[in-house]
Amino acid sequence: MEELFQGVRIRVNDKLFVKDPESSTLGKSIVEISIVMMGELGFEKFNFRKLGERIGSNESSIYRYFENKHKLLLYLTSWYWGWMEYQLVFATHNIAEPKEKLSKAIYMITREIKEDSNFSHINEVLLNNIVINEYSKSYLTKEVDEEDKEGFFASYKRLAKRLSDMIRVFDPKYKYPSSLASTILGGALHQHFLKNHFSSLTECNDKVTPTEYLTNLVFNVLNQNFND
């Protein structure tokens, strides 16, 4: 799988940056190190001054790439969901059987990312943790509707659409494919968070994965005779 990735670039809405960070060494290191630092400090304590110090660059130079840290978070998470969509499509495209296809999709979305694919300066393992801990902060804002109109959440929505389409194919009678897709996407992040911080609120742990829990959930919900 790795080799094919070499030639692929994840597209991100270009309104999310002032200057494309992929277009220069500094830009790439802003993205690379912001992922490391946001993971270490959390979104609130992370800022451009600290990032500048760490990469040996000037705060003002970072502002030439990203308007502010909110936009940077949107960029990072958009990249992540775009990457996830690619992973999903790649992993499922040759599966014809609807159940197996959906099952694989759920696995791709709910698994813990454990190895960096190394095809770019972006570490997906670290980025996965940022998504778990910070993603909801990117849309739980007063600006969400405007930003949605600008297409800032497009990659997430595309992914959700693909998943709900697979649900529809598997069980055309099920009435809530979009809601279920959202529950899988949101629920996976939430279960990963709970297993790390609120273990009493979940059965998930080292042995029982969010994948296992959510796979069981989805296939018990779907294809029932009493979808009423």
Place this chain on the structure above:
Amino acid sequence: MEELFQGVRIRVNDKLFVKDPESSTLGKSIVEISIVMMGELGFEKFNFRKLGERIGSNESSIYRYFENKHKLLLYLTSWYWGWMEYQLVFATHNIAEPKEKLSKAIYMITREIKEDSNFSHINEVLLNNIVINEYSKSYLTKEVDEEDKEGFFASYKRLAKRLSDMIRVFDPKYKYPSSLASTILGGALHQHFLKNHFSSLTECNDKVTPTEYLTNLVFNVLNQNFND
């Protein structure tokens, strides 16, 4: 129901405040108006200076009640989950039949709060919206583990426990009662948010409620013969 509430007070972990806001008029108006303003401005733009101006009081006086706005958010959401637990217990205590009991519990947790119970200075309709939009910010922090040890999330955990217990009673063989309870709690907030801001990601709307979706989900998941 209303009348009984008159004599009840929702208890909140007293480490969440410096001085009990229930103990004075100023304290109550801090809580009351912070709910209004946090709803209007969102958590990020809300601050103690603006709150002080609005209630005609001094910023420094507010700091005598709450250390900072993060603690205030924890206070408000703890109150909400404590109130929700009370509502849940009250609404289900006389139901013996496990399915009906669980069904009622799901309704209580997932419904849209539409009327203020008027038994205090706290408007539950507005507070419900704050919980939908801001709750996750209260725990998606680097301090979550310490704060959990201090018991700041106790009321949420108690509620989750009650719900998972009802799931266990209804279907003792089901392997993920805690995870499912978390999914109901988190999923309900998420579906309400989606219906307001990302309608393409959910079937929920004015006609189809999150309650309907989640009730269907839970009873399809539970009591299956193939819980494997």
Place this chain on the structure above:
DNA sequence: AATAAATGATAGTAATACTATTATATTAGC
């Protein structure tokens, strides 16, 4: 009326989230 407690007014600090300006380094075209 005396005392304590609560609140208000004012000022000040350190950090954040930028913006603007100018200087210097790097790169690209000729």
Place this chain on the structure above:
DNA sequence: GCTAATATAATAGTATTACTATCATTTATT
């Protein structure tokens, strides 16, 4: 190899936030 353009760095400055400290005044208690 020189020139011009572009990118980055350095410095300074502003408005706002998130407080803390101090002292004055109001309100409640005995």
